[in-house]
Amino acid sequence: MRAASTGFAWLLPLVGQIALAQSAPAQDAPAEPAPAVEAFKPASSNQGGKEYPQVNSEGRARFRIVAPEARSVRVPEWGGIDLTKGEDGAWVGTTRPLDEGFHYYRINIDGADVPDPGSKPFYGAGRWGSAIEIPAEDQDFYAVEDVPHGQLREVLYHSESTDATRRCFVYTPPGYDEDTSKRYPVLYLQHGAFEDETGWGNQGRANLIMDNLIAAGESKPFIIVMDNGGNNFAGGPRRGAPPAPGGAGGRPPGRPRFDFSGFAKIMTDELIPFIDAHFRTIADQPHRAMAGLSMGGAQTRQITLANLDTFSHIGLFSGGSIAADDPALADPEAFKEKVEVLFVSYGSRENTAAAKANHEALEAAGIVNTYYESPNTAHEWQTWRRSLYRFAPLLFRD
Amino acid sequence: MRAASTGFAWLLPLVGQIALAQSAPAQDAPAEPAPAVEAFKPASSNQGGKEYPQVNSEGRARFRIVAPEARSVRVPEWGGIDLTKGEDGAWVGTTRPLDEGFHYYRINIDGADVPDPGSKPFYGAGRWGSAIEIPAEDQDFYAVEDVPHGQLREVLYHSESTDATRRCFVYTPPGYDEDTSKRYPVLYLQHGAFEDETGWGNQGRANLIMDNLIAAGESKPFIIVMDNGGNNFAGGPRRGAPPAPGGAGGRPPGRPRFDFSGFAKIMTDELIPFIDAHFRTIADQPHRAMAGLSMGGAQTRQITLANLDTFSHIGLFSGGSIAADDPALADPEAFKEKVEVLFVSYGSRENTAAAKANHEALEAAGIVNTYYESPNTAHEWQTWRRSLYRFAPLLFRD
Numbered sequence: 001m002r003a004a005s006t007g008f009a010w011l012l013p014l015v016g017q018i019a020l021a022q023s024a025p026a027q028d029a030p031a032e033p034a035p036a037v038e039a040f041k042p043a044s045s046n047q048g049g050k051e052y053p054q055v056n057s058e059g060r061a062r063f064r065i066v067a068p069e070a071r072s073v074r075v076p077e078w079g080g081i082d083l084t085k086g087e088d089g090a091w092v093g094t095t096r097p098l099d100e101g102f103h104y105y106r107i108n109i110d111g112a113d114v115p116d117p118g119s120k121p122f123y124g125a126g127r128w129g130s131a132i133e134i135p136a137e138d139q140d141f142y143a144v145e146d147v148p149h150g151q152l153r154e155v156l157y158h159s160e161s162t163d164a165t166r167r168c169f170v171y172t173p174p175g176y177d178e179d180t181s182k183r184y185p186v187l188y189l190q191h192g193a194f195e196d197e198t199g200w201g202n203q204g205r206a207n208l209i210m211d212n213l214i215a216a217g218e219s220k221p222f223i224i225v226m227d228n229g230g231n232n233f234a235g236g237p238r239r240g241a242p243p244a245p246g247g248a249g250g251r252p253p254g255r256p257r258f259d260f261s262g263f264a265k266i267m268t269d270e271l272i273p274f275i276d277a278h279f280r281t282i283a284d285q286p287h288r289a290m291a292g293l294s295m296g297g298a299q300t301r302q303i304t305l306a307n308l309d310t311f312s313h314i315g316l317f318s319g320g321s322i323a324a325d326d327p328a329l330a331d332p333e334a335f336k337e338k339v340e341v342l343f344v345s346y347g348s349r350e351n352t353a354a355a356k357a358n359h360e361a362l363e364a365a366g367i368v369n370t371y372y373e374s375p376n377t378a379h380e381w382q383t384w385r386r387s388l389y390r391f392a393p394l395l396f397r398d
Numbered sequence: 399m400r401a402a403s404t405g406f407a408w409l410l411p412l413v414g415q416i417a418l419a420q421s422a423p424a425q426d427a428p429a430e431p432a433p434a435v436e437a438f439k440p441a442s443s444n445q446g447g448k449e450y451p452q453v454n455s456e457g458r459a460r461f462r463i464v465a466p467e468a469r470s471v472r473v474p475e476w477g478g479i480d481l482t483k484g485e486d487g488a489w490v491g492t493t494r495p496l497d498e499g500f501h502y503y504r505i506n507i508d509g510a511d512v513p514d515p516g517s518k519p520f521y522g523a524g525r526w527g528s529a530i531e532i533p534a535e536d537q538d539f540y541a542v543e544d545v546p547h548g549q550l551r552e553v554l555y556h557s558e559s560t561d562a563t564r565r566c567f568v569y570t571p572p573g574y575d576e577d578t579s580k581r582y583p584v585l586y587l588q589h590g591a592f593e594d595e596t597g598w599g600n601q602g603r604a605n606l607i608m609d610n611l612i613a614a615g616e617s618k619p620f621i622i623v624m625d626n627g628g629n630n631f632a633g634g635p636r637r638g639a640p641p642a643p644g645g646a647g648g649r650p651p652g653r654p655r656f657d658f659s660g661f662a663k664i665m666t667d668e669l670i671p672f673i674d675a676h677f678r679t680i681a682d683q684p685h686r687a688m689a690g691l692s693m694g695g696a697q698t699r700q701i702t703l704a705n706l707d708t709f710s711h712i713g714l715f716s717g718g719s720i721a722a723d724d725p726a727l728a729d730p731e732a733f734k735e736k737v738e739v740l741f742v743s744y745g746s747r748e749n750t751a752a753a754k755a756n757h758e759a760l761e762a763a764g765i766v767n768t769y770y771e772s773p774n775t776a777h778e779w780q781t782w783r784r785s786l787y788r789f790a791p792l793l794f795r796d
Contacts, residue, residue, distance in 0.1 A: 049524075065510055066511075067507065067509050068508070069469055069470065069509040070469075070508035070510060071467055071508070073510075107512070109507045110466070110469070111465050111466040111467040111468065111487065112463055112464060112465035112468060113515060114507070114514075115519075116512075117512050117513065120526060121526050127515060128518060128519050144563050146563065149554040151552065151553055151568075153549045153550070153551045154549065154550040154552075154599075155547070155549055156542070157547070165544065165547075177676060178676075180578040201552075278575060
C-alpha cells in the first residue's frame, strides 16, 4: 500500500487560525489561571527594552497590552486567551505551558487583529506579525555565540519569466571573503506557505545554526540560498478554500497534486544560474542540495525528483515523504546513484504515520534514507530549526 | 557671532510624539474632511496584498482598520486623525496632503498604540512600527530598477569594549564579488536617534540609491557600513527629559555637549578594524568617509573632527554644521588639507539658519563646503535620502 506522500500539512497553520477565530473563547481557554507569577521574564523575541510579552520556566507566555478604553483584549491563539483589565488600564493574560520554540500570535483589540507592539516583527501566516520564543532545552544550537560568523546577504536579481526584480537571501559561511580561491556547495532552502524569504534567516536562525555547526566542526561550510517560493500554487486549494482531507481524488495519473511549475522554472532556469554566476559555487549536481519546510518541502520534493541531474541532496521538513512506489523510484539503482542524502523530518505532534511507513519501505527496498522526529513539537519552527541542525551535517561529505 | 553648531534636532520626533499624545485631537485635526476620494491606491510601503493604507495624488493618506467593537480608532500623527466607523465595522480616516516621502505613524485603538497591520514594519521612534510612503516627484532615484545590484549584508562581529556580538549592515557595490583584486573606499553611515542599523537599508533605501547612482556613472562604487549608534548618550538629555532649547549653558569649555565616546570607541577601535580586515577596503584616511542623519550627524561631527587622520569626507544630514570658530578649524590650512568633502544638509522645513550661516562663514574663510536643502521636506527620511543622493557623487573622486 502506498502511504500518502505529499500532505496538506502546510495549510494547517491557516486552517488552525480560521478554526480559532470561529471558536468560543471561554470554552477553549485554559481551564485554570496560571499559578506561577514568579520568574516571568521578557521573551527573547521582544523588541529591545520591551518588558512584555514574558515567558516563565514552565513555558507559559504572559501578554500585557495597555488599552485603557478597550472593551476586550484577546490573544486568539492557543484556544483564545482573554486578557483581564487591571487598575492601570493594562490588560494581562497568561497561557497554559506552550511547546518549546517559536510561535506566531496576534492581539485582538475590540475586534481588530493587530501586532503586539512588544514583539519583533516576523513574516508568517501571511503577514508581518508577532511571535514569541519559548526557551528550549536545546536552544544553544541556534544562539548567538562568539564564533566566526557568516554573512546573511540580501540579494536582488532579475527574473525573465516574471519580468520582475526578485529578492533572495544568501548565507555565505565564515571565511567566504577571505580565501577567494575556495568554492562551495549550495543548499537551496525554502520557507512554508504564507511565509517568505525572510523566514529562515529571522525565525529559522539558519545563519546562526550554520555558524555554530561549522565552528564545532560538525558541518562542512556551504552556501545557503533562501528565495521566495510564493504563497499561491496552481491546481491546488487557495486561501479560504481548504481541500478535503486525504485522498488524491480525480487527479489524472502523473499530474502533480500541486503545481509549483512557476517557482520550479525560476529555481532551475533563473535562480541557480544567477547564484552560480555571482557566488563561488561548485556548480554541479553532487554539490547542490534542496530542502524546505511544509509547502517548501512539497516544492523540494517536486523540484528535486523532476531534476535529479541538478540536485543530489534532498530534505523534506514537515513537507511530505517519498513512497517506495513513487515513479521517481521506478529505477531504484539510478535513484540511489543520484541521490546522496534523502532526509525526512516531522515534529512528534504531527501526523507522522505516512513518513515513518515510507522511511521503512525505502529502507527495505535498499534505499538509505534518514527519518528524524523532533520531540514534543508540532508544525512549527522549532521542528524545522532542529531539522536543519540534523540535516546540515549530512551534506556534501564527499 | 557663532551660530549653534550642534542642535537638538534629533529629539524632535520624540518631542513631537509627546506633544501629540497630550494634545486634544479635535482641535488639532485637519480643518476640513478630505474631498478627494478618487485615485487612492495602496501605499508602496504596505505589506504584500494589503489594500490599506492608501495614498492619492494630492499626497493624502487614508487609513482603514477593521475594529468592529472599538470605541475609537485614531492615528495620533499629523495633529490626530479620528477615524470614522462604517457599516462594515471598519474605521476610515484621511489626512491632509502630506509632504512627499516617508512618515512614521501609529494606530491607536481605544487607547492602545499598535502598528497598522497593513504597513510593513520599520524601526524608528524607538520601536518596530508603521510608516507610509507618499509618492515623490523624484522617487525614481530610490526605486528598484533593472540595473546591477549590490548586496546588503547582515554582518555580526564581536565587540571587546562591550563584550557583545554586534550587528551591522554592509552594502557592497555591484561587482564586488566578481573582481576580487579590486579594493574600495568606505562610507560609515549612521541612523538617527530612536532608530537602528536597519534604517538606512529599509526606509533609507541606501542600497537602491547607490545601485542607481553607480549604474548612471554618477558615483564611484564604494562600501557602506551601517552600524548601531545607540539611542542613549552620556552627558546629555535622555528620553523623557528633553533639554532646554538653545544655549550651551554651564558646559566646561572643550567638553562636548553630547558624549558619544562609547560609540566613538567602537567605531574607531573595533568596527573600522573589523571592516578593514573582512572587506576589501582601501584602508586609509583619503578613502574613508562618515555621514549620518540627525543624532547620527552629531556623532559624525564629533567623531570625524576628533579623528581627522581617519576620515577625509564628512556628511551631516539634519545633524548640525561646523562653525568658523570651531576648535577643529583653529588651523584652517590643516583642516583643508585633511577634509576633502564637507557636506551639510537640511530639509527646507527645518530650522536652517545656523547651517546656512556656517556654510557662508566657512566659504568666506576659504573652506570649500557644500550646503544642500531638500525642498519641502522636514526632519524626515526624504530629506536624508536626497542628502545621500547628493553626497555620494562627491565622494572619493581622487
